[in-house]
Amino acid sequence: MSISDAHSPASDDLASRRDMIVCDNVNKWYGDFHALKDVSATIKEQEVVVVLGPSGSGKSTWIRCINRLEVHQKGLIAVDGVELSNDLRNIEKIRSEVGMVFQQFNLFPHLTVIDNITLAPRWVRKLPKSEAEARARALLDRVGIPEQADKYPGQLSGGQQQRVAIGRALAMEPNVMLFDEPTSALDPEMIKEVLDVMKGLAESGMTMMVVTHEMGFAREVADRIIFMEDGEIVEVGTPEHFFTDPTEDRTKLFLSQIL
C-alpha cells in the first residue's frame, strides 16, 4: 500500500496549494469493531477526490468523521488548518465551512425549498433575510430549479430534492463539499441531473470529496481516486492509473466486480 506522490495528478502547482483536509492515522472503533484503520490522506484546495470501495468498507464513516458527525478516537483530522477537537465552537465553525450532501437528501420536510436553503445562512452566518433569499434564488438557478423555490420538499422529485440539498450546502459558502453517495437513492433517470450539477461545481474549483459508485463520474471528474476496503486505504491514484493498471490485487478484484 502506498500513498506516494507518484500517483498524484500531474498538475504542477498541486504541491504548492493549500491543504484543505488533512487526515493523519485516523482510527475509529464502533465498540470492538475497528471501522477505520490508520487512514491518512491529504486533500488539496480545489482538488476533487472520489472515494471508492465495497459496501461496509468505512467510506461513510470516514467522510462523516471529517465534519464530526462521527467522532474518531485516534489520529488527527484538520480542515483548512483547523484541527478537530471537542471544543463545541470549533466544531460548529468547521461544520459551517464544510458542506455535506447525504444519500437520503435529508431536506427539512416542514420548510419550503427557499427556507431550507436560507435557514443556516440566516441563523449561522447572520445574513439579513432579503440577502439570504437573493442568494438562495441564485443558487437554485445554479442547480437548475429556480421555479421550485416555494414548494415543499415532498412535492419535488428525488433528483430535484438532491439538487436542493446541494444548494442548501452551498448557501453556507463552504470551502469543502463532502458527498456521501449522493445518487444512490435516485432513480436512474435522475442521476444525471445531479451529477451534472456536481460536475459544474468541480469545474468552478470547489474542493470536493465524493463517495460514489458512479464510475463514469469518477473517471471524468476526479483528480484522484482513493480505494478503501475493510476500513483502510488500499490504493490511491489518478483515474487513469486506477482504471487502466491498478497496482493492488484487491483493487483489481473490486473493479472486475463492478465494471
Add this chain to the structure above:
Amino acid sequence: MSEESGVALESATEDDIDDKPILKPEEPSLPPGEWVRKNLFNGFFNSVLTVLTVFLMAIAARGLLNYVFSEERVWSAPATNARLILTFAYPDSQYARVWVTVGLLAVLTGTSIGLWAQWAGVSAKKLCFWSMNLGSAILLSIVLTQPGVHRDAAGEVLRDADSDVIRKSFSTAMSDRLVWWIVGLAFIGAGLLAWNWLGEMRRRTIRVPSSFLIFGSLGLVVLSLWVVNYGHYAFIDGEFIAISGRTVATTTKQPWTLMWLILVGSFFLGRQIRKTERASSVKGLLNLGWLLSPFVIYWVILRDPAIDYSHVWSTDLPLFLAFAIGGGAVLWLLSYPGIGEAGRLAGVGLVVVAIFQFVAAFAGWYPMLQKVRLSFVLLALLGLAASNFSGERSQRIRFVGVWFVLAALLHYFATVMNAPATVDVVSENFTGGLTVTLFVTALTLMISFPLGVVLALGRTSSLPIFRIMSTTYIESIRGVPLITILFFFSNILPLFLPDGMDIAEFAAIILGYSLFSAAYLAENVRGGLQAIRRGQYEAADALGLTSPQRTSFIVLPQALRISIPPLVGQVIGTFKETSLIAIIGGFDLLRIGNQVIPAQTQFLGIKRENLLIVAAMYWVITFAISKYSMRLERRLGVGER
C-alpha cells in the same frame, strides 16, 4: 398529469410529480337511489345490517325525542338559569366586564378568521342536500315523537284513574304538529327546487362562501332574539323572573347583537388587512393578542371590583417600567456585535447579582419584593444568551422585544397572583360556570404546553441530569390521580408558602392542573420527537446550526406536527377534566347543573334538563376542537411525507 386536470396547469412542469390542489375535486356523485343501493343494500348481509342499524337508530332517536319533549321536562330550569350556567353569580352591577371580555374575544376571533381562514366554501349542491336532510330529519322527528298529553285549563296534565297520563291519539298528535310538517316540507321543497334550478349547470359547482353561511346563521340566531317569543326568564341577583309570550330581555339581545356586529365587522377588517402589505405583521400581533388574552381576561373578569389601584400606579407599574427600560438598555448593549468576551463577563456578572439577591433575602439583609428578584434572574438569563442574538439591528430589536414581553408577563403574574397588598383575586365564588371551565382550560394549556415541551426535550436529552429530572417528574406525576394533585394545590400548598406570599385558590388550582397536564403533554411530544429521523439531526448539524437552533427550527416543529392528534386528545381531556373543580369546591359548569340549580326553591331537584344542556355544551366545544384539529392536520399534512 392529464390535460383536463386544469387545477394544477399553471405550475405543471414536466418534472412535476405531485402538486396537491387545494380543493379536492368532488367525487362524481351517483343519483341518491343508486347510491343507497350501492352502499347500503349490496348483498344480503349488508341489507340486514342496514335495516338493523336504521331500526336501532330510530329507537335511540325516539328515546331522546321523548325525553326532550316529555311533559315532565322543566326546560325553564336551565333557561331561567342561563346566566348562572355561563358566569355563575357574577354581580349584575359588574356584568359589563363580561361583555367587554366577550367583545375582545369577538374582535380577536373575527380578525383571525378574516386573516387566516382558507375556507373553500360549500357547494350549492351540498347546501341543497343539507336542506333536504334537515327537512327529512324534522319530518322523521314528528313521526317518531310520542303523542302529547291532555291538559286542563290550568295547564295541569290530566291523568286517568290509575294516575297514568292520558295521551292524545296518533292522528291528533300528527295534526297538532301541522306547523312542523310545513317547516319540514318547506326545507325539503326548497332543497329540491334549488337542486332542479341548478340542474343544467350541475357540473359547474357554485360555491357559497363559508363565512356567509356561518355569520349568516349566527345572524339569524341573533335576529330571532328580537322576533321570536322565547319569553323572558331569568335569575339575577337572587330574583326569579318568568314572563312568557315576549322576546328575551333587552339586556340579553342588545349585547348579543353588538357582539355579532363586532364579530362580523372584525372579520371584514381582517379580510381587508389580508390584502395589504401589513398582513404578516398584523398576524404576529394577533398571535400575541391570543397569547395574552387569557391574562387580560383574568384581570378584566376576576379582579375584585373593590380593588385599590393606588399600589399598582405607585409601585407595580413604575417597577415594571424601570425594569423593562433599564433591562432593555442593558440587553441592547450586551447584544452589540463587537462586544465579545466583555459581554460574556457582564452576563456572568448579572447572574452573580441575581443570585446575590436571593442570598440577601435568605439572610434578611435588606427587604425586596420577590418580583424584583425574579426580574433580576430573568435579566441575567437573557444577558447570558445575548451574544447569540448579536447581529443586525432588527435581530437585536427583536431580542429586546422578547425581554419586554417576558418582563411584562413576569410582573403581571407576580402582581395578580402573589401580592396581597395589591390585587386580591376573589376566586371561587366570584364567577363560575362556563367561564371558569374555559378559563381553567385555557390557562392550564398555556402554562403546561411550554412546560411539557421542555420536559419532553429533557427526557430525550443526551445530558443525564436533565433526563433523570424529567423522567422522575413525569413518572411521579403520572403515578398520582389528578384529584389528589388538585386537593394538594387547593388545600395544602398554601400552608407551605413562605410568610407574606399568598396565592389565590383559583391560581393554585390552575397550577395543579398545569403541572399534571404537563407530564402527559410531555409524553405526547416525546412520541413526536422519537419519530424524527436521525438524518434531520445530521443535516442540521452539518449546516453548523447550534443545538438550540436545531431543536427550535428543525426538531420541534416537526415533532409537534406529528403529535397533533394526541395533543388534541390532551386538550379535550383537560377541558373535560375541569369538571373535577366541583369536587374541590369550585363552581364549574357541571356543578351548576348538578347541584346549584336543583337546590333552588323554584326548581327543587330538577337535574336532568340541566345535565343534558351541560352535556350538550361540552359536546359542542369538544366537537369544535376536534373538527378544527382535523383541518389543522390536513393543512400541515401530518402523516404524509
